[in-house]
Amino acid sequence: MKSLNPPVELPMMGLVNNYDGVEWRIKEMAQMLANPGARQKLARDIVEYAVESHESGIVVDFEKSPTLARRTFAPSLRR
Secondary structure: OEEEOOEEEOOOOEEEEOEOOOOEOHHHHHHHHHOHHHHHHHHHHHHHHHHHOOOOOEEEEOOOOOHHHHHHHOOOOOO
16 A cells, blocks of 8 residues: 555555454354464464465454453453
8 A cells, every 4th residue: 555645655464353244253252262272273374364465464353352362362461
């Protein structure tokens, strides 16, 4: 993506979220985050996609995650 004034090239990044276009998939996301094998598969799939698509990075946007899911996915979060 390029801006015109001043000319700056902005990197595009892929997005991973738990929204299916109609509703937030909270229960399914929490179950996936609670499963170590599923978390590892998600991480592998994201990295594979990013490499194959030449992405600058990946934005992970899990919304409305229950506290337990946040702690499972990112133990340092204490909200």
